[in-house]
Amino acid sequence: MSETVGTVDATGGIRTVPRAGWHVGTVTATNRETPNASRLELEVDGWPGNAPGQHLDVRLTAPDGYTATRSYSIASSGDSTRVVLAVDKLPDGEVSPFLVDELREGDMLEVHGPLGAFFVWRPGAEPRPVQLIAGGSGVVPLYAIANARAEAGDETPFRLLYSVRTPDDVYFARELEALAGTSDPLRLDLVYTRRAPDGWPTPPGRITREVLEAAVVPAAEHPLVYVCGSTGFVERVADWLVGYGHDARSIRTERYGGT
């Protein structure tokens, strides 16, 4: 049986991603990423690697056999068995509070993946500019994509529009700053919705249609667009983009639920 599954990328070319399977990962590091989120590093025995943008499912099992399974985007990509996640703690969550507050180095987690070939971008796949748009924790797969581009030395024009509540809520802050400082930089636009850094030129507030239009690659340049975040955020942004003339087929979305 084939080790990979076939997918068709945006140019119609056949690409493959590794077949998904259940694996056990060992937690090699867990650190607070933001006041509300943790970055987890797992060493996953047998992990076949993953493409940038893919996700995995984490399944927790209680002693009485009760299970809870949730999806998390993967911040890392490539062939390595080292898998990096960044988990946002949901206030009424069942799995995320456990992963953020309880999980320790040395613990083991059941993971299913790599999953999903749709929300993927690969270096060298297409010459089109790329616009990434992240709402909060939706930045995780987009960071994976931006990082993969840099690791490959790919020079495709890339922008990331990233909406966060406060400066403390930026995931991968140092890594993003580094990506924005290379010779083929990621153009990074941060939007603060509740509190902006001192001296920030604009008052805090949610992304508006106008802010979006000013920041994103113009429709006339036919970018590939990836939008990830809460369902409400993604749908608002995607509708505005289509309104500005972006082709709906060029927009890939990943909804995390919620408004």
Add this chain to the structure above:
Amino acid sequence: MQHVDGNALAGPLAEFFAFDVTMAVARCEGCGSTAELARAMVYPSGAGTVVRCGSCGQVLMTLVESEDRAWIRFTGMGAIEVARVSPAG
């Protein structure tokens, strides 16, 4: 509870299909639009997962799971289109 999209089907359906179902292209029998299942709206209703056309909301498929069985119904879509991988890999 809000809906998510077809990306969320990748895990649950990997158990039953050899191909990535989220990349399968389906034609909605309600409105005729074709799209990858990743673009569908997914309602994880508790009783089962309901997948609806992203354009018109018609139910495309449902997934019900018990401990030892699953029921998959492709109700609102006809054929699906899946990429092939050549034998050379």
Add this chain to the structure above:
Amino acid sequence: MSFITRGFSGRSRERDERLPPGQTLVHDFPVLSAGPTPDIDTADWEFTVRTESGATSWNWDEFMSLKIDDVNTDIHCVTHWSKLGTSWRGVSLDTIFEHVETELDYVMAHSYGGYTTNVPLDELLDGKAWVAFEFDGEPLDPEHGGPARLLVPHLYFWKSAKWVRGLEMMSSDEPGFWEQNGYHIHGDPWKEERYW
């Protein structure tokens, strides 16, 4: 050997001897839907019963002028949660069927948004079911099926169709939405009639 995650126990799962088999007690009211919440104004709302000979309809005001019951009951969802002692107000199916003549024995409930579920008529009569429009002293929230939902507490709660718009009499027990998708045609929680 089953994998157990160190330190994980999940939400508290209270058992209670008053519950049917396989159920745990909850104190909130989970919202789970098969589709978007319909937005129905009571000014536009209608409830219609279709029989082999015709149809009988009520608009909201007409419906509110029927005899209204206070209902206190336990509810059981097939996804293993139960709530004890929930309170509702609604019109009994016995009251509705005083205005309906039919020889047929089975009912398909239809909802705004397209949901359907089937119930034998004799399981809706004799004080077993209502069209409910108030929960816990407040108008029924759209998330929970408002303006009105079917309430059939002796069966699994998927039979209590949210956003109900009418009933259709049938000559046989045709399966509704979930019943076509793997769920039991009848749905008695005390017999754990969950799946095919």
